[in-house]
Amino acid sequence: MDGIIKVQFFGLLRRRVRTAAVDVAGEDVSVLTLLGRAEKAAGGRFLDELLDREKELLAGTIILVNGENIRLKQGLETRVRAGDTVALFSPAGGG
Amino acid sequence: MSGWMGKIVAIDLGSRERRTVAVSEETRRRFLGGRGLGVRLYNDPCPDPIDPFDPDNALIFMTGPLTGTTMTSGRYQVVSRSPLTGTICDSSSGGTFGAALKGAGVDGLIVRGRAERPVYLAVQDGEVEVRDAAALWGLDTQKTQKAVQAEISSKASVACIGPAGENRVLFAAVMNDKDRAAGRGGMGAVMGGKNLKAVAASGNRAVAIADPAGYKDLTARLDRIVDKNPVTGKSLQVLGTSVLVNIINAHGMFPTENFRRGVFNDAEGTSGEKIAETLLERQSACYKCPIGCGRTTRTRTKRGEGPEYETAWAFGANLGISDLTAIAEANYACNELGLDTITMGGTLGCAMELRETGAWKENFRWGEAGRLLDWVTDTAYRRGVGADLALGSKRLAVKHGRPELAMQVKGMEIPAYDPRGAQGMALSYATSNRGGCHMRAYMIAPEILGHPVFLDRFSTAGKAELVALFQDVSAVVDSAVLCRFLQFAVGISTFAEILRTVTGLDWSEEELMRVGRRIYTLERLFNIRAGFGRADDALPPRFLNEELQTGSSRRRRVGLEPMLDDYYAVRGWDRNGVPRPQTLAELGL
Numbered sequence: 279m280d281g282i283i284k285v286q287f288f289g290l291l292r293r294r295v296r297t298a299a300v301d302v303a304g305e306d307v308s309v310l311t312l313l314g315r316a317e318k319a320a321g322g323r324f325l326d327e328l329l330d331r332e333k334e335l336l337a338g339t340i341i342l343v344n345g346e347n348i349r350l351k352q353g354l355e356t357r358v359r360a361g362d363t364v365a366l367f368s369p370a371g372g373g
Numbered sequence: 374m375s376g377w378m379g380k381i382v383a384i385d386l387g388s389r390e391r392r393t394v395a396v397s398e399e400t401r402r403r404f405l406g407g408r409g410l411g412v413r414l415y416n417d418p419c420p421d422p423i424d425p426f427d428p429d430n431a432l433i434f435m436t437g438p439l440t441g442t443t444m445t446s447g448r449y450q451v452v453s454r455s456p457l458t459g460t461i462c463d464s465s466s467g468g469t470f471g472a473a474l475k476g477a478g479v480d481g482l483i484v485r486g487r488a489e490r491p492v493y494l495a496v497q498d499g500e501v502e503v504r505d506a507a508a509l510w511g512l513d514t515q516k517t518q519k520a521v522q523a524e525i526s527s528k529a530s531v532a533c534i535g536p537a538g539e540n541r542v543l544f545a546a547v548m549n550d551k552d553r554a555a556g557r558g559g560m561g562a563v564m565g566g567k568n569l570k571a572v573a574a575s576g577n578r579a580v581a582i583a584d585p586a587g588y589k590d591l592t593a594r595l596d597r598i599v600d601k602n603p604v605t606g607k608s609l610q611v612l613g614t615s616v617l618v619n620i621i622n623a624h625g626m627f628p629t630e631n632f633r634r635g636v637f638n639d640a641e642g643t644s645g646e647k648i649a650e651t652l653l654e655r656q657s658a659c660y661k662c663p664i665g666c667g668r669t670t671r672t673r674t675k676r677g678e679g680p681e682y683e684t685a686w687a688f689g690a691n692l693g694i695s696d697l698t699a700i701a702e703a704n705y706a707c708n709e710l711g712l713d714t715i716t717m718g719g720t721l722g723c724a725m726e727l728r729e730t731g732a733w734k735e736n737f738r739w740g741e742a743g744r745l746l747d748w749v750t751d752t753a754y755r756r757g758v759g760a761d762l763a764l765g766s767k768r769l770a771v772k773h774g775r776p777e778l779a780m781q782v783k784g785m786e787i788p789a790y791d792p793r794g795a796q797g798m799a800l801s802y803a804t805s806n807r808g809g810c811h812m813r814a815y816m817i818a819p820e821i822l823g824h825p826v827f828l829d830r831f832s833t834a835g836k837a838e839l840v841a842l843f844q845d846v847s848a849v850v851d852s853a854v855l856c857r858f859l860q861f862a863v864g865i866s867t868f869a870e871i872l873r874t875v876t877g878l879d880w881s882e883e884e885l886m887r888v889g890r891r892i893y894t895l896e897r898l899f900n901i902r903a904g905f906g907r908a909d910d911a912l913p914p915r916f917l918n919e920e921l922q923t924g925s926s927r928r929r930r931v932g933l934e935p936m937l938d939d940y941y942a943v944r945g946w947d948r949n950g951v952p953r954p955q956t957l958a959e960l961g962l
């Protein structure tokens with residue numbers, strides 16, 4: 279039995295998927311794989327808010343794994359394990 | 374003269390003498406307008422710093438060459454010596470007042486002296502009239518604006534003070550166009566000290582554009598860029614600035630209970646997402662702004678503007694309060710009374726920690742939303758505990774024997790980013806010319822939001838160059854004058870282009886950056902004359918010595934001193950932070 283990884287949605291992304299979080303089954307997966315599974319779990323497409331057509335992170339997108347930005351780790355290849363929390367933010371600004 | 378109306382009026386409220394101040398093209402090239410020109414004129418002739426409440430302390434309302442032209446150009450800057458910090462200060466406000474001033478035929482006003490009785494200024498057709506304001510004294514900012522419009526014109530834009538400014542609360546704001554604030558640094562107190570209740574401007578004079586065809590092309594392009602940009606075209610519109618609440622909290626640097634923690638458990642309840650679902654009535658926008666980051670909101674019994682991010686934090690996490698209605702209504706009250714919400718919240722956070730440590734025996738408790746309105750109101754009228762709160766956190770903490778509990782730099786309260794979570798932001802706070810403010814160099818953009826590049830927020834390497842660069846660009850935008858949020862969509866080359874098509878003067882990107890550096894350095898020179906030095910480019914000891922315990926910035930502190938050395942070297946200042954003669958020569962200062 280796979281463990282659970284929590285995926286949280288913030289900002290415009292949340293309005294798009296209409297939920298604040300989903301639980302995704304997974305033991306040890308890449309962020310990219312996790313995002314695909316999260317789309318299914320959320321029951322609606324949203325990856326175009328975060329990735330471009332080449333599946334690269336769009337500028338301004340923030341993905342945190344347990345509070346750490348994946349850009350400082352292995353990007354979309356960063357491993358996520360059961361029990362982790364992944365937070366997704368579409369580009370935002372303010373002051 | 375394209376871009377400028379060609380008239381800056383200096384008026385002495387004591388003698389009622391007025392004259393037109395000539396500004397050469399050379400000076401406009403070197404300082405643009407707004408903040409830069411305001412600071413330049415403040416320093417002319419190079420004065421010995423005087424008490425901010427001395428009648429001779431100039432209070433300057435200044436627009437820029439772009440004011441009243443393209444998108445987001447309704448802004449103006451208020452420049453003076455701050456009674457809160459003692460530094461030179463400029464405070465920026467949106468709305469339409471800047472554009473209205475130029476519509477009235479005036480680029481700026483330099484106000485000196487003190488009126489014997491309350492007055493207001495009416496600017497129309499290039500003329501400035503001093504009018505009696507006895508009947509306005511005591512009114513809140515909303516009633517003041519309406520009363521002045523009733524006398525002048527319903528179309529007049531009015532910048533004014535409320536009771537807080539009249540009572541010289543050290544962080545009183547100047548309010549215009551209902552709820553827009555030149556909030557920081559107590560410019561409203563300086564205005565109150567002059568017995569100046571309001572400045573009203575109305576008129577339809579157009580700003581001459583040097584290259585209409587180029588300008589038209591450029592603004593059409595700007596429209597498309599701003600619309601397509603996910604921040605200016607979408608996020609700021611739908612969620613406002615409070616979208617940052619969840620973001621900064623997730624980074625473990627959302628200051629909670631006077632910066633003792635970096636994670637607020639109830640952040641979600643005060644977030645932009647939540648505001649959009651609950652209080653939001655509609656978005657609101659400044660003059661010609663397609664972005665419209667403002668929030669018109671309503672609670673069950675009241676209606677007003679805000680809260681934006683800083684205010685949602687100042688009265689929220691910072692005080693351990695998650696009641697969004699209480700936060701919004703405290704925000705409305707600050708708008709009506711004319712108070713800076715950041716310093717108000719920062720001072721209350723300090724008061725609560727003072728009480729908890731037993732240093733101040735008043736009944737300030739974390740999370741006590743029910744008394745927020747009373748505290749805010751008492752502050753504006755300097756009564757009861759408000760007499761102490763009106764001093765700001767630094768003086769309050771000193772008075773009660775615990776100076777280290779004031780979360781301030783140079784006397785100005787630090788806003789909603791714990792510097793332990795972003796080293797560049799820490800350096801930006803420490804070196805800001807007006808004290809603890811996020812607007813001189815918004816390092817959150819690269820360190821958290823990944824704009825325009827993504828940087829490791831915990832690294833100190835290379836941060837000094839970037840802070841200096843951001844400070845210089847910001848000085849340019851504040852002097853043009855356009856809204857700083859445009860920076861999420863365009864960079865210095867676009868600002869240079871807009872300036873060229875409007876004024877007909879050419880600045881290379883490099884020259885424009887030098888303009889920014891010149892402005893920043895001139896401000897620094899004033900501060901040095903006022904007695905500030907390296908020891909004041911500091912942060913409260915909490916950030917240097919105490920680690921955050923929870924969240925994703927845990928076990929972090931600020932490594933300030935090495936960054937400060939780098940920064941002075943980048944700036945061409947000596948080890949004490951004094952600009953070297955060669956640096957001044959390069960900048961023509």
Ligand code: SF4
Pocket residue numbers: 445446467468657658659660662663664665666667856857858
């Ligand atoms: S982005 Fe917001 S603050 Fe800036 S001009 Fe537009 S409405 Fe005003």
